[in-house]
Amino acid sequence: MNKTLKISDAVVRRLPVYLRYLDELSMKNVQTVSSQDLGIKLDLNPAQIRKDLAYFGEFGKKGIGYDVNYLIEKIRQILKIDKLINVALVGAGNLGHALCNYNAYLKDHMKICAVFDAAPSKIGEKIHNITVQPVQELSETIKDKEIRIGIITVPAQEAQQVANLFVEAGVEAILNFAPAIIKVPAEIRVHNADFTTELQSLAYFLD
Amino acid sequence: MNKTLKISDAVVRRLPVYLRYLDELSMKNVQTVSSQDLGIKLDLNPAQIRKDLAYFGEFGKKGIGYDVNYLIEKIRQILKIDKLINVALVGAGNLGHALCNYNAYLKDHMKICAVFDAAPSKIGEKIHNITVQPVQELSETIKDKEIRIGIITVPAQEAQQVANLFVEAGVEAILNFAPAIIKVPAEIRVHNADFTTELQSLAYFLD
DNA sequence: TAGATTGTTAATCGATTAACAATC
DNA sequence: TAGATTGTTAATCGATTAACAATC
Numbered sequence: 082m083n084k085t086l087k088i089s090d091a092v093v094r095r096l097p098v099y100l101r102y103l104d105e106l107s108m109k110n111v112q113t114v115s116s117q118d119l120g121i122k123l124d125l126n127p128a129q130i131r132k133d134l135a136y137f138g139e140f141g142k143k144g145i146g147y148d149v150n151y152l153i154e155k156i157r158q159i160l161k162i163d164k165l166i167n168v169a170l171v172g173a174g175n176l177g178h179a180l181c182n183y184n185a186y187l188k189d190h191m192k193i194c195a196v197f198d199a200a201p202s203k204i205g206e207k208i209h210n211i212t213v214q215p216v217q218e219l220s221e222t223i224k225d226k227e228i229r230i231g232i233i234t235v236p237a238q239e240a241q242q243v244a245n246l247f248v249e250a251g252v253e254a255i256l257n258f259a260p261a262i263i264k265v266p267a268e269i270r271v272h273n274a275d276f277t278t279e280l281q282s283l284a285y286f287l288d
Numbered sequence: 289m290n291k292t293l294k295i296s297d298a299v300v301r302r303l304p305v306y307l308r309y310l311d312e313l314s315m316k317n318v319q320t321v322s323s324q325d326l327g328i329k330l331d332l333n334p335a336q337i338r339k340d341l342a343y344f345g346e347f348g349k350k351g352i353g354y355d356v357n358y359l360i361e362k363i364r365q366i367l368k369i370d371k372l373i374n375v376a377l378v379g380a381g382n383l384g385h386a387l388c389n390y391n392a393y394l395k396d397h398m399k400i401c402a403v404f405d406a407a408p409s410k411i412g413e414k415i416h417n418i419t420v421q422p423v424q425e426l427s428e429t430i431k432d433k434e435i436r437i438g439i440i441t442v443p444a445q446e447a448q449q450v451a452n453l454f455v456e457a458g459v460e461a462i463l464n465f466a467p468a469i470i471k472v473p474a475e476i477r478v479h480n481a482d483f484t485t486e487l488q489s490l491a492y493f494l495d
Numbered sequence: 496t497a498g499a500t501t502g503t504t505a506a507t508c509g510a511t512t513a514a515c516a517a518t519c
Numbered sequence: 520t521a522g523a524t525t526g527t528t529a530a531t532c533g534a535t536t537a538a539c540a541a542t543c
Contacts (some may be wrong), residue, residue, distance in 0.1 A: 089509075091509095091510070091511095092510090093489050093492045093493075094485070094489045096488070096489065096492070097484065097485035097489050098469075098485055100488065101467060101468075101484070101485070102469070107343035115519070115523085115524060115525090116524075116525075117523095117524080122469065123469055123471070126511070126513095127512095127513060127524095128511075128513070128514090129510090129511060130511075131524090131527090132510095132511085132512090132523065132527080134526090135525085135526055135527070139525085139526070140355060140525095141524075141525050141526080142518090142519060142524080142525070143517065143518045143519050143523080143524055143525040143526080144517095144518060144519035144522075144523050144524050144525075145519060145523080145524070145525085146523090146524065146525080147525090159492065160488050160489070160491050160492050161491045161492060161494050162488060162491050166366065166491055166494070174386065174389075175382050175383075175385040175386035175389060176382075176383070176389075178382040178386075179381065179382035179385075179386050179484060182381075182382060182383075183483060183484055185483065186467065186484060187487070190485060190488075191488070191491065201430035203514055225522085229494055230487070230490060230491070230494075232487075235302050237543065253493075253494050254490045254491075254493055254494060255495065256486055256487060256490055257479035260308060261308075262305075262309070262329065262330055262331070270490060270493040272486055272489070274481065274483065274486050274489050276309070276387060276481065277304065277390055277393055277394065278301070278304035278305055278308070279463055279479055279481050280298050280375070280394070280398060280437070280439075280463060281303070281304035281307065281369060281397075281398070282301045282303065282304050282367070282479070283461045283463055283477060284367050284368045284373055284391050284398065284437070284442070284461075284480050285300045285303070285366065285367050285368060285435060286460075286461055286477040287368050287373070287436055287437075287460050287461060288298075288460065292525090295536070296533075297532095298535095299534090322499085322500060322501090323500075323501075324499095324500080331537070333537095334500095334537060335535080335536055335537070335538090336535060336536075338500090338501065338502065338503090339502085339503080339534095339535085339536090341502090342501085342502055342503070344519085346502070347501095348500075348501050348502080349500080349501070349542090349543060350499080350500055350501040350502080350541065350542045350543050351498075351499050351500050351501075351541095351542060351543035352499080352500070352501085352543060353499085353500065353501080354501090382532070
């Protein structure tokens with residue numbers, strides 16, 4: 082398949098969902114899975130799943146389906162999590178702590194390996210085996226540890242400042258949990274994961 | 289506008305984003321705003337913003353723009369957060385605590401007013417002014433307090449069970465933070481807000 | 496009036512789904 | 520071989536954007 086073809090966001094966002102279920106199957110020692118099976122389990126159209134995967138290569142066998150472990154390997158490669166990606170987080174509040182708990186789940190594919198905060202009371206605190214550092218050390222640490230993704234879990238009014246620090250330090254992508262729009266250069270990818278907008282849009286669907 | 293017209297998810301998800309920025313403008317005593325202004329600030333096409341709003345009514349004035357406070361009122365009505373909506377949360381871990389912190393931000397429009405956990409060690413704990421209750425009390429509390437939305441912040445393997453409890457108790461919509469697909473009757477709306485899939489899809493955009 | 500900006504239609508663009516030949 | 524299921528094309532469906540008459 083043509084690597085230069087632009088893959089849509091919607092496709093990319095489904096890949097981790099496939100991966101998560103495939104991991105489950107793998108742990109149950111399931112060998113193969115069809116797009117039909119996946120579609121039922123994940124509430125998606127089987128044709129869509131086949132098409133999503135076909136953007137990146139021919140991973141299945143006609144008449145058989147997909148080899149679970151092979152597909153896991155391929156999706157990890159596509160998502161670029163086949164090698165460890167280091168992540169930094171700013172904002173050692175409850176949300177920051179919660180996200181650090183996912184390190185175990187992310188296994189050896191992604192790792193929050195540095196946490197920063199501006200408040201002196203937080204500095205030196207241990208979250209699992211990570212020590213909270215002052216934001217002044219952000220730039221140096223990001224370079225030293227080759228951190229490529231930054232997570233923002235500070236209050237809305239500090240989000241832009243933190244984004245600026247990340248950008249200057251050379252981070253390539255940002256996951257923003259603050260309820261604020263942050264502006265960054267076009268080459269930096271930002272995903273917003275704002276709880277309040279999620280909850281408000283859910284209210285629309287009440288009767 | 290035709291109320292029976294099906295509004296797309298994409299439209300509904302943008303409304304809270306508009307609302308958040310309009311609230312900012314209102315606090316700065318800005319009287320009116322154009323779709324142009326909004327578009328620049330929110331990185332959206334002005335025509336899209338006008339079209340989104342036009343699904344629900346004629347809220348603007350030609351040649352002038354939108355009255356900020358009037359539009360806030362209208363969007364709140366559309367999202368059904370013009371009256372207080374009660375929310376329950378199961379899973380009093382770090383993530384549960386973090387979400388409870390947003391109560392102040394959600395003001396008098398939505399409120400997490402009950403928190404449950406299965407672990408005896410958590411029961412009775414105070415989160416701000418909410419006392420953590422055992423899950424056995426979930427159904428009764430949800431009915432008593434007229435709770436309409438449920439939030440799941442338990443580990444993946446317990447998510448489906450909690451979803452079942454919510455559905456039985458009569459909740460109308462669920463916000464699921466667990467990295468798991470939960471199955472519910474079609475009339476119950478589920479939004480997934482899973483940190484791990486967000487982070488993994490972000491990795492795709494690294495160079 | 497002249498300039499600005501909405502609401503809405505038509506055009507474009509993109510994503511999903513159906514269908515089926517290829518083939519395991 | 521017969522049945523199953525992929526990869527892919529074509530058809531459908533839906534969302535975004537451009538353009539502009541209406542009008543403040």
